[in-house]
Every structure is written in C-alpha cells, then in structure tokens.
Amino acid sequence: MYKALIFAYYFPPKGLSGVQRTTKFVKYLPDFNWSPTVITTGDIAYFAHDHSLLEDLKNENIRVVRVSGKEINSILKKKGTIKMPREIFRKLFAYVSAWLNITDNKRSWARQAYKEAKRLCSEEKFDVIFVSGPPFSSFEAAIRISEEFKLPVFVDYRDLWYGNQFAIYPTPWHRISTKKEEDAALRKVDKIVVTNRRVKERMMKNYPFLTHKKMLIIPHGYDAQDVAAAAPGAKKLTKKMVITYSGIFYEFITPKYFLKAFKQILKENPEVAVNIELHFIGFLRIENRRLIRRYNLQNFVVEHNYMEHLEALKKVMASDLLWFMVGKGRNADTISSSKMYEYFGTLKPVLACLPDGALRSHLEDYGASYISDPYDVKTIKSNILKAYEDYASGRQPVPDEEFVQKFDRRLLTGQLATEFQFFLKVH
Structure with missing residues (x-):
C-alpha cells in the first residue's frame, strides 16, 4: 500500500465536530490502497472525549502516533474532560491568547509533531503528507517535512485561516502577520483542499497567485456506516413532534432567536406548542439555560448533554425536524459545518437559520x-408552524437522495485518494 503521513491535532479520542473530517478520511483511505500514519496529540484536557470514535481506527493499515506539546491543553492533561466555560470567560481566554500568539496557541505541539515526523520519515518511505487545520500552526511542521524529504504536501482547510470567523486580531500587526504567515505557507504547498467554493474564492482573492488547479473542493459529509449502525437504535x-439541535453554542451561534420564535408560538398558538419538544444534544451553557428560563420554556426542553457520536446520531435519527443555526459573523458565508452534512445523511427535514453562503x-x-435569516424571528416562527403542519398531516418534505449521496464520506475519501495518486505520478 502507499503511505500517507497525516498531521491532525483534533483526532479521537477527542470529541466535537473538528475531529470528524480527518477521522473519516483516515478510516476510508485503506479502501483505496493508502495506509495512513496519523501524528496527533497525547492525553490532553479537552471539553469532550469520545472513545467510540476509536472504533473507526481499528484497521491494521492505520497507525496513530501520539506526541505532546506544552500548549495549555497538554499542561492540564491530568484534568481529562473539562467543563466548557461560560462564553464570557471563553472569549476572554481567546483574546489573551490572540495577543500572545500569531495564528494559534498550538505551536509547541506542532514542533513536537515535526520532530516525530522527521524520525518517521528517516526510518521509512512515505508518499504524501496531509495536514488539516485549524490549528494552522501545524501547517509549518508539515511543510518543513515536505521540503526536507521531497514529498508532496496537501493542506486541508476546515475553516479559513486569515479572516477566520472566530479569529481575533488585537492590532493591525497581528492581522498583517497572520496573513503573511499564510501567504508564505501557501507558496510552498502542492495542493489546497477546502470545504466549499466560498472558501476557495475568498482565498484566491486574498492570494492572487493561487490557481484553480492548485485548489480542490471536498465538502464535509456523513458516514453511511454510522447512519446504518444508528438506525436500529433510533x-x-x-x-x-421532536425538534433537535446537535452541537454547542458559541460566538454568534446562539439559540436566542429560535427560542424567541418558539415563545411567540406558545403565546399565539399554544395548541401547537404543547405538541412539540425541543431537544438539545451537546452542551448548554449557563447563559443558554437562562434564555430558556427567561422565556419560560423549561417544560418544552429536553437536554441530553454531550453524547458519544453514535448515541447522538440515534437521537438525531429519532427526531422529526433537525435545527441548524449560524449567525452573521465575519466571513460567515464561508462556514461549512460537518453537522449539517450528517443531518443530510439522516434524510430528515432541516430547519435552518442561516445567512447567505455555502x-x-x-x-x-x-x-x-x-x-x-438567522435573526428573523417572524420567519423562524412561520417555518416552525409550517414544519408542524407538514408533520401533523404526514406531508413532510422529502430530500433529494441523489444530491445527498454526493456527501458520503467514503466517496469523498476516494476523491482525496485520487488526488494523492496524481501526485505519485508527478513526483
């Protein structure tokens, strides 16, 4: 088999959404004659751990190598799974971190990942390097290995680097330095993988030297095996009628406008409201629960807390309507959430509160x-009422299954493997 060396900070047994994309690539690459070796973190403190995802890695052709840095997550590793902070404290930490770090605060881990990659490449032959960001500081490690061992390097953007919707630039110097760092990295890579066309267009505008040939769009997706495994337990x-949201709320991703719309339904259409349950899978912060109490909706809300992936998927598949929300932050049109594509895989109707975008x-x-629109309470209310009417009458909309199949994780991994093969021939 051909060999791929993969850098992935966010990888099982860590949970939450940043883990899924790389994990599924790794799971399915052996089906296409590629054996992945993943360099990831050792034990770290993190908001969620999902040991069930390790099942995806039980393949003799998959190897996982763990290294630790001196970033805050590694320093606090004995804490294990830690409580998600209130949003005000998360923002404060992000602001302090932005002052102290260009790009991100994972650079010490990237240095250790580079050392381990150098050892591995000195002992055996790899055919391609793949690195997924964020954290984008790991790009530098992958690029150094690419240059030293003459290997093609693929950089995978789950989100924008410069102009990231959650990035904080305390001064113009921080903003300019971040862009310069990305510019230097992109000039040295062989292929840039992005999740949607909006990201591609934004990057080509920011860095005019990029060409269409250098860019590859591979969207997020759903794992058909996971859907099949979850179905019997759903x-x-x-x-x-069960309306379910799976995920967490932070920054401009908030339940405020959805809850406000449902409160209006309770006031104006109580006969509808009493026949609806609002389920939340993930972490509700103190401020989220305060909103629920402010609108007096406690009797309508069912909170499931964080669940392992397959168990969460069972709850999603047992729902009648899936809710999804993204607010109007910086470059929000480029956001591409793996959660939405997993919703697609269930073939369930989706209530979406979104700005224009991918x-x-x-x-x-x-x-x-x-x-x-994410903040249009009147239309959100109308959409909930329409969804309930469709549910009650047995006329819920049916998705385009041919469209959905384009996002099968195995199919998407095949597209990545095809690009790997092309660079084998070139090099």
Missing part, C-alpha cells in the same frame, strides 16, 4: 428544508 419516545446553498439543493 427510537422516538414521545408522540409529540451552507444555505446546499440546504436549498437538499430540498427538505425550512430556511430563514
């Missing part, structure tokens, strides 16, 4: 969707 425990475009093509 049991609905109520006769009410996600909204795909939801329109999906077909089974009720879409509104």
